[in-house]
Amino acid sequence: MSSRIYQRLAQGFLSAHPYVVAESDALVSILSACTPRELAAGERLCEEGDPGIELYFLLRGAIRVLKANPSGGHTLLGTVEAPALLGQMAILDRTRRSATCVAVDTALVVVMDQPSFGQTIRSTGSDGHTLRRLLLSSLTRQLVHSNARLRSLTTDRSGQFVPADPSAAEVQMQRARAMLEVQTETQTPVDLCLEDPTAECPDVNE
Template identity: 30%
Template sequence: MSTLDSPNRSKWRQFLRQVPFLAGLNEAAFEQVASACVRRELPAKTSLFYEGDEGYCLYVLGKGTIQIRKETASTPLVVAELHAGDVIGELALLDGQPRSATAITTTPCTLYELSRDRFLRCIQDHPELALAMVAVLTQRLREANEQLAHRQMPVETRLVAQLVARLALQPEPQIPPVLLGKLTNAELGRQLSTTRETISRKMDTLLQQGIVKRDTQGLWVLHPQQLQRFLKENA
């Protein structure tokens, strides 16, 4: 853990200046916020905080990927995946309530931590920071509405959409069969906010139809065009 007054100060501040949450601040406001931040390094598969924990700070994700999960009776549901430049934990920071979800690193991460006390002092000195936070919360609301609409789609449609999205990330040209890697039903269930058993049933249908197959290398898509056609007809 280190402050932004260490030898890498210029590099870190340059990154923070590009974060949407901070980009619109005047120089004095930005300097106060940046000076209040503490840099943290976390390995993969590490909890940043758990649902129900006290919310005493927010984080700006500098590098890596973090999953936001909601605990359920069966399996944790992934409600968001955050990347460099995203803000984490702002709700608990503002209202002082416990964390509403769990944050877990999925890759090694660099984060910039801003404590609640320091954040509130910054707002007192620079009220425009409150407007910047409103913009973050507005974006969160939009994303929540989009996720709600997505979850109202049938599971098979969401599954096919996920596979098509992963196909789009593959190197060109996409000559079938296309290997998507060791993508498990449990992982897909977390990403699509459903259970492994539900994904297994839907995946079995795709396997029986010969659209996908599984072997020791992972999940293969044999007929990408059929997935794309299904999505156009049902999305």
């Protein structure tokens, strides 16, 4: 890809993270040092259980995030739309992938491998603080969204927090109401938290 395309993609990425103070040139440098990968519709980007040794910058398209369920199918956790980061928690914690990522339609990602990630994340140069701030912004959004969802499952009708009490009818009603709200809610680009665990997603290319 040309530097002009990377420049435009980097600006789009930074626009999606308005609280990140960074120079787009630094992000262009990061993106152009990564390996581009085009995905066909339904193609897997990564698999649940794989080692978390890559960070993905989703530049075009959308990715479904799925988790295997006990019945042998997949549960849809969310859909992530470009521009977005994927795979950041596993590469930070050096753990295995907690979910499978599949392209909805054609998608473009650039892949940062573990050695490059380790070097850049520790860097005191502009590439280092740009990467750290993008990751901080992305994880903060995930946390705010997850906490809001959790709160909706543990508050009563007046908005007061209620400690978990399975026998309380009010809690049951609130949770049922929250479930209905969740099922009809539109996904946000960074929504990777658990949605409806009962939703099956059969259209995964093996």
